Amino acid sequence: MSIRHELERLLGKFGQDSQILEDSVLIGCSEQQEAWFALDLGLNSSSSINASLQKAEVETALQGSFIKLTKALFELNVKDASLLSTAQALLRWHDAHQFCSRSGQPTKKNVSGSKRVCPSNNIIYYPQVAPVVITLVSDGTRCLLVRQSSFPKGMYSALAGFCDIGESLEETVRREIAEEVGLEVDRLHYSASQHWPFPHSTLMIACHATVKPGQTELQVNLRELEAAAWFSRDEVATVLRRNHPSNQQQSGAVPFRLPPKLAIAHQLIKEWVEKPTCSPLPA
């Protein structure tokens, strides 16, 4: 039996029309060049009794269980987490772009799901990604970590901000650092990038920046941040070790912690701890 027939059989079993397969989107392919598609079964309406009944049926038939995406992402390996994050971002974009913003007519997905077209005026809509810079600022011996009130308790991260229209990445880094902590960037260099699906699709562009020693006094913008502080390499290295699940503190106190391994902020911080001699390029 072909995979398509098997899927149609399963969908029928769950009371879904097999036409729904046309809504699937291409998210990648295996090393054997088999295409991988993602499909939203629409079981996410928590208020619907039907949805929760169907969820239970799907779980039994496929011998699996539904878990929250935010949790799943941090439990999977990097490759699977990336596939899941692409699937979620692309399916959500399609769901939110059903209509043409010029004509008001329904738009139509292409076969792979890489775009939508308005049949009445041929306007093409492509999935959107917002660029965000995330920067680990150092004064040579210490690094700057910040906390937003929305972060999990005790967690500090690198400083992040959305690129404004018309800005280069370098301009965004300088503006965000000046706006959020009142510091002037001396040197800047690129590290890596990552697609981040929360709360909407962003491309996180990670950089290391240094400020001049002696110009390290923080003016924390409390409208954007709950706290910001300098941390020594030893303090950060200790917390990186403790962030490992087997080393979590068991006491009731909320320990200072860093973003999870999957987050590019974690990689930036780890890089800074491990490569103290890395010499940055002029901005």
Ligand SMILES: NC(=O)C1=CN([C@@H]2O[C@H](COP(=O)(O)OP(=O)(O)OC[C@H]3O[C@@H](n4cnc5c(N)ncnc54)[C@H](OP(=O)(O)O)[C@@H]3O)[C@@H](O)[C@H]2O)C=CC1
């Ligand atoms: N993967 C990782 O390691 C990390 C990822 N992040 C991600 O980085 C992103 C940006 O960080 P954050 O410090 O919040 O950014 P900002 O410092 O830019 O502050 C967020 C504010 O920017 C405004 N804004 C401008 N453009 C957009 C846009 N396209 N979408 C949403 N808001 C926009 C909004 O203000 P207003 O409400 O006034 O319109 C929003 O409240 C977050 O989405 C966060 O999830 C952050 C840290 C670590």
Ligand SMILES: [Mg+2]
């Ligand atoms: Mg910010």
